[in-house]
Amino acid sequence: xxxxxxxxxxxxxxxxxxxxxxxxxxxxxxxxxxxxxxxxxxxxxxxxxxxxxxxxxxxxxxxxxxxxxxxxxxxxxxxxxxxxxxxxxxxxxxxxxxxxxxxxxxxxxxxxxxxxxxxxxxxxxxxxxxxxxxxxxxxxxxxxxxxxxxxxxxxxxxxxxxxxxxxxxxxxxxxxxxxxxxxxxxxxxxxx
Amino acid sequence: xxxxxxxxxxxxxxxxxxxxxxxxxxxxxxxxxxxxxxxxxxxxxxxxxxxxxxxxxxxxxxxxxxxxxxxxxxxxxxxxxxxxxxxxxxxxxxxxxxxxxxxxxxxxxxxxxxxxxxxxxxxxxxxxxxxxxxxxxxxxxxxxxxxxxxxxxxxxxxxxxxxxxxxxxxxxxxxxxxxxxxxxxxxxxxxxx
Numbered sequence: 001x002x003x004x005x006x007x008x009x010x011x012x013x014x015x016x017x018x019x020x021x022x023x024x025x026x027x028x029x030x031x032x033x034x035x036x037x038x039x040x041x042x043x044x045x046x047x048x049x050x051x052x053x054x055x056x057x058x059x060x061x062x063x064x065x066x067x068x069x070x071x072x073x074x075x076x077x078x079x080x081x082x083x084x085x086x087x088x089x090x091x092x093x094x095x096x097x098x099x100x101x102x103x104x105x106x107x108x109x110x111x112x113x114x115x116x117x118x119x120x121x122x123x124x125x126x127x128x129x130x131x132x133x134x135x136x137x138x139x140x141x142x143x144x145x146x147x148x149x150x151x152x153x154x155x156x157x158x159x160x161x162x163x164x165x166x167x168x169x170x171x172x173x174x175x176x177x178x179x180x181x182x183x184x185x186x187x188x189x190x191x192x
Numbered sequence: 193x194x195x196x197x198x199x200x201x202x203x204x205x206x207x208x209x210x211x212x213x214x215x216x217x218x219x220x221x222x223x224x225x226x227x228x229x230x231x232x233x234x235x236x237x238x239x240x241x242x243x244x245x246x247x248x249x250x251x252x253x254x255x256x257x258x259x260x261x262x263x264x265x266x267x268x269x270x271x272x273x274x275x276x277x278x279x280x281x282x283x284x285x286x287x288x289x290x291x292x293x294x295x296x297x298x299x300x301x302x303x304x305x306x307x308x309x310x311x312x313x314x315x316x317x318x319x320x321x322x323x324x325x326x327x328x329x330x331x332x333x334x335x336x337x338x339x340x341x342x343x344x345x346x347x348x349x350x351x352x353x354x355x356x357x358x359x360x361x362x363x364x365x366x367x368x369x370x371x372x373x374x375x376x377x378x379x380x381x382x383x384x385x
Contacts (some may be wrong), residue, residue, distance in 0.1 A: 019275070022268050023204075023211035031215065059222040063215060063257075070261055072268050161317075 017182040019072045019189075020103050024067055029178055032060045032120070040149065051131065058124035061117045074103055074116065080110035087111050094169065101170050101185050102192050109166065112159050119155055122148045203271050210264045216255055221253035289352065296339040305329060306336050309345060310352060 009048045021029075035057035068077045086107035093100065105113055126145040129135040148192045177183040185191065224246055231243050289310070293303050301322075308318045315333060319326040333345075342348040 019272065022264070024214060024264060027208070027211045027215055055222065055226065056219055059219045060215070062222070063218045066258075067261065070258075070265065072265055104297040 010064055017184050018103060019182050021178060021181045022072055022075060023181065024071070025064070025075050026178055026181055028060050028064045028067070032057060032064075035060065036120075036152065040153065051127070054124055058118050061120050061124075064117070068072045079104035080107070080113065081113045082110060083107065084111065099170060100192050101172055101183070103183060108164060109159075109162055112155065112162060116152070116159065119148055119152045123152060200274065203267065203274075207264060207267050207271070210267065212261060214260045217253055217260065218257045221250055221257060224250035224253060285352075292340070292351070296336075298336060298339060302332055302339070304334050305332050306348075309333065309336070310349060324383065339351065 021173040035053050039050055039053050039057070043053060067075055071130070073079060085175060102109075103112075123145060126141055129141050130145060135141045163174045166172075171186045172183050174183075228243065228250060231246070289307070293306060298306060304322065305318055308321065313321070315326045315329045318333075319329045322329065337344055337348055340348055340351065342351065349355050
């Protein structure tokens, strides 16, 4: 019954769970993934539902942006500022074998998050334009809509690859973290 | 230790439900805003009852979303506090118990029994758990009381209650600077090591 008391103060002996993603962040993440899947692969392009799902996607990004201002610590802009300089220094430290775990998004991942949000908004705006009388049937709007969608698919692929890579590198299962909200951090890793 | 866990589970479920409502309500707000913009484009005015009600609904919905977001944040913060508090209480209480037991030179069996006594099991239940006769447990319990210099179960438990109520647990986990009290002098010697 009596375990060695050395590890008591740090909780578990091998790894500890840190709650990072609140339920709103997680729900928005998976809902947004669902809307992209629906509109990209399943729904008829000209259908009403395609439009509504698109608006919902933009709405989800909107809620997330508000949450990034008034939400909890790890969900805030301040936890993952859009800083290319930090992203570059992060890449350098990864290349040199640094194993620091970032509790919020890592700096390179953060750039991808902003990219994904802007891309979804871009698709939403061009998609909306296609429904207006002024821009209906104008080629460049439709082309832009599809170009940005292609960019989104590329970004999602990179995003998934980045998640897989960072999970492997840091030993923190990021997919699990986005499902249950907690990052299981191996003992003795540096946190940021 | 089960009950706080269950409370945490309930709170987590509530937070998830709250997040779901926030998303749905925000999307509803968006729908109304879109509808209002369309109506305006088609030449509507705010004094139009239909449009006015829609605008009111949109404003209320947005206000509700912000309110729920603040509420969710509070809930998250409370959950975080509870977690930290639990860990501190749990971790340090276990530490305190260990040190007491060390100090009294309890055997492994006696430690086991002492913990079960503190958890409120009677001799018979302890015997069942340990697969020994309740008479054996009684003998071992008596040995625990004599080693801890207490007169029985109630006083033994109260030793730990006193530790809990003393209020000098600090979050930093440095109980070394406690003022020694009569019953704990030897324990503090141990701590100083």
